[in-house]
Amino acid sequence: MDRRTIYTINVVKDAFLDLISEKSYPEINVAMICRKADITRSTFYLHFDNLTDVLNAVLDDALLFTGESSFTIDPAKVSLDVLKENESLLPACQRIADSQKYRDLLMDSSLSDYIIGRIIAHERDTIVPSIQKRAGLNEKEAELLFIYSIHGSFAINKRHHFTKDDSWYKDLQMFNKFTSAGYKALKKTETMDN
Numbered sequence: 001m002d003r004r005t006i007y008t009i010n011v012v013k014d015a016f017l018d019l020i021s022e023k024s025y026p027e028i029n030v031a032m033i034c035r036k037a038d039i040t041r042s043t044f045y046l047h048f049d050n051l052t053d054v055l056n057a058v059l060d061d062a063l064l065f066t067g068e069s070s071f072t073i074d075p076a077k078v079s080l081d082v083l084k085e086n087e088s089l090l091p092a093c094q095r096i097a098d099s100q101k102y103r104d105l106l107m108d109s110s111l112s113d114y115i116i117g118r119i120i121a122h123e124r125d126t127i128v129p130s131i132q133k134r135a136g137l138n139e140k141e142a143e144l145l146f147i148y149s150i151h152g153s154f155a156i157n158k159r160h161h162f163t164k165d166d167s168w169y170k171d172l173q174m175f176n177k178f179t180s181a182g183y184k185a186l187k188k189t190e191t192m193d194n
Helices: 005-021 028-036 039-048 049-067 080-084 092-097 101-108 110-133 137-158 166-192
Strands: none
Touching: 005 028, 005 039, 005 049, 005 101, 028 039, 028 049, 049 092, 049 101, 049 110, 101 110, 101 137, 110 137, 110 166
16 A cells, blocks of 8 residues: 555544544444545545444454453463553453543444454454363353453443553452353363263
């Protein structure tokens, strides 16, 4: 892509994020983005098919911005200080929220299920095998637990307005202990059944 194209795409995404801080997603339309970005509709449609394309581009940026998560150690055994220093142990939705520009997007209740779906799609191939290993489950069972945990994590983060304060870290540590104990219990049950 040339510089002009990259610039235009970024201007559209920035306009979208500015608007999402003022309005909910259903209240935003292409005309508003064009006005905010100071571009024509034809320029918009050269780069995006519709508003959902812009949303997906912004979410892709956010998910790429966060990097990969790391589940090589048990997060339940990690102190609050280690959690604070190791971003890869944080839920994807919180890693996204570390950038202030994405917080209003995450708080838009009309987008919660859509955003959760995108996080699930992004993290699935990394996290599901980890759950399989930790809990001794088949892929379908591990995916079910993964989806459950993403929804729970998102709800906890939303309750805290995606702000990492001491209360949020304590809630996260409790959630990690609960999840880890569940994995261990499942692994133990699976071992006893065999």
